[in-house]
Amino acid sequence: MSSPASGETRGTKLPWRIPIVILIAALILTVVVVCAVLGDKVSPDSPFLQRLRIGDTPPSATHIAGTDLLGRDILSRVIYGARTALVGPVVVAAGAFAMATLLGLVSGYLGGLVDSAIMRWVDFMFALPGTLVAIVVVGVLGGGYWTAVVVLIVLFTGPDTRIVRSAVLEQRPLPYIDAARTLGISKTRILFIHILPNVLTIILAYVVLDFAFALVNLAGLSFLGLGVEPGAPDWGRMVFENRNILFSNPVALLLPAAMIMLTAVSMNLIGDCLFERLAK
Amino acid sequence: MTGSSVFALVMRRFAVAIPLLLIISFAVFSLVHIAPGDPVRSLLGAHASDPVTLAAIRERYHLNDPFLVQYGKWLTQVAQGDLGVSIQGNRAVTSIIADRLGVTIFLSLMSTVLVLGLGVLLGAVAAFHRGTSIDRAVVTFGVLGVSSPAFVTGLFLLYVFGALLQWFPIFGPGTGFLDRAWHLTLPALALALSVMAIVVKITRAAMIEELDRDYVIFARARGLSSPRIAFAYVLRNALIPVVTAAGLIVVGIVAGAIYVEVTFSLPGLGALTVDAVQNRDIPTIQGATLVFSVFVVLVNLTIDVIYTLIDPRVRFGRVES
Numbered sequence: 001m002s003s004p005a006s007g008e009t010r011g012t013k014l015p016w017r018i019p020i021v022i023l024i025a026a027l028i029l030t031v032v033v034v035c036a037v038l039g040d041k042v043s044p045d046s047p048f049l050q051r052l053r054i055g056d057t058p059p060s061a062t063h064i065a066g067t068d069l070l071g072r073d074i075l076s077r078v079i080y081g082a083r084t085a086l087v088g089p090v091v092v093a094a095g096a097f098a099m100a101t102l103l104g105l106v107s108g109y110l111g112g113l114v115d116s117a118i119m120r121w122v123d124f125m126f127a128l129p130g131t132l133v134a135i136v137v138v139g140v141l142g143g144g145y146w147t148a149v150v151v152l153i154v155l156f157t158g159p160d161t162r163i164v165r166s167a168v169l170e171q172r173p174l175p176y177i178d179a180a181r182t183l184g185i186s187k188t189r190i191l192f193i194h195i196l197p198n199v200l201t202i203i204l205a206y207v208v209l210d211f212a213f214a215l216v217n218l219a220g221l222s223f224l225g226l227g228v229e230p231g232a233p234d235w236g237r238m239v240f241e242n243r244n245i246l247f248s249n250p251v252a253l254l255l256p257a258a259m260i261m262l263t264a265v266s267m268n269l270i271g272d273c274l275f276e277r278l279a280k
Numbered sequence: 281m282t283g284s285s286v287f288a289l290v291m292r293r294f295a296v297a298i299p300l301l302l303i304i305s306f307a308v309f310s311l312v313h314i315a316p317g318d319p320v321r322s323l324l325g326a327h328a329s330d331p332v333t334l335a336a337i338r339e340r341y342h343l344n345d346p347f348l349v350q351y352g353k354w355l356t357q358v359a360q361g362d363l364g365v366s367i368q369g370n371r372a373v374t375s376i377i378a379d380r381l382g383v384t385i386f387l388s389l390m391s392t393v394l395v396l397g398l399g400v401l402l403g404a405v406a407a408f409h410r411g412t413s414i415d416r417a418v419v420t421f422g423v424l425g426v427s428s429p430a431f432v433t434g435l436f437l438l439y440v441f442g443a444l445l446q447w448f449p450i451f452g453p454g455t456g457f458l459d460r461a462w463h464l465t466l467p468a469l470a471l472a473l474s475v476m477a478i479v480v481k482i483t484r485a486a487m488i489e490e491l492d493r494d495y496v497i498f499a500r501a502r503g504l505s506s507p508r509i510a511f512a513y514v515l516r517n518a519l520i521p522v523v524t525a526a527g528l529i530v531v532g533i534v535a536g537a538i539y540v541e542v543t544f545s546l547p548g549l550g551a552l553t554v555d556a557v558q559n560r561d562i563p564t565i566q567g568a569t570l571v572f573s574v575f576v577v578l579v580n581l582t583i584d585v586i587y588t589l590i591d592p593r594v595r596f597g598r599v600e601s
Binding site for chain 1: 420531534576
């Protein structure tokens, strides 16, 4: 939750005033999205083309970020890597959002046995060390990137459900719900037409945070060699594969590592900002 | 509050923890069966094998019994400290884990000290200077820490302080206490930075809330010195929420340790888990996962009990915990 002080320190809260940090964050994200969509247009070279003769080289005029052990252009691989960096997290955030909204609405509004059953499951998910579960399940099941996406959706649904539920519980005693019930409107309709729009803003703020967290987790799994398949241009995978050339071409792992951090930081800053604007 | 009600409370927490441990153990046991392919293969790895060996493995792991019977027998063995035999190197999983545990415990303790020490300090400093550039710097630092995964932070620390400046060694766990602390400084810092943000955030929020309370104004009016108010009264009260978050901190450190150990090539339990996963060494994965999970559950249990004991509101049942 946001601290009580943050509201008063900001002073006048004008809706159009966007902090400079948020602008920079939005700019970084735009660049990443452009790379993901137009990867083949904007990259200077093929990310897969191997030049075994030259091997790993430090940054030069022909290869701005240098090359890896197989002589592949690092900059092009980083640009192409934006794709797996965005697609998985978007699916995770959307999937967790859909499941958590459904479970949270049902749990918060119906209460009783359904509520306790769902909440015990959520408690259980909270008690698990999620990162370890993801590593072990993805490693044992195999399937790489998409298995990881599914596992993360399940892991994220638990905490998200708790958030949706508490937002629904705040709505429940409000007069408009009573009014809707008096009019004889069905439970499904009350849930999805009346309550959902009122809790949607708070959920959206969390979806952005989910995205950042999924990005970091997927990159982490690729870094452990468990995410994308070998050879794929992916930031986490690049850090993993280029660990041995830290001294000959440090850019080969520091650039993708920096991209993971910058994208996640930008997403978190925007999420925090949205949270303060929407969830209050 | 009487001794017997504390006992009852601790027992109630146990009543939740035990089913949880059973569910986790069941999931860990099931790993053999959810792994694609024949369980015998999962347990044996890529070793060449004749029908006699296969039959022996089936017998050793009770694979001919019904599923639940297998689980019961496996659990009995685990309770006796037998976690099976690793596919790689043919050693008992228990003894491999015992070899690796030292580095992980050292690393985790070192970064816990850093997380609590630095985290509370930064949070308190930010709260005292709320609204200033110091405050904003600390908050931004917190967002950076939360967003940056431990392996990325670790990589940058390793490159700057290990490879460029050469202040710290970049490989191996070291021997002896001081040398080990020396080798583990960068890993512990990387681990701490990724977890510290939670502590900074909570301490800051709690401190700000406490600083606004009447007793602080009263203490000021009575002429008590600022450090005395801060440390003797405000910080003490502000730390209760930090204890609540201890569970998150522990889970964060355990998860981060896995990545940090891989980044710095440390022979700890986390690196063992990843290594086992990469080599599909099911018995070792089971053992390491079980140790990690049991540790997390027990720590959460301990924190619950401590929390109950230090906060009188919870102790006397006035607040729903």
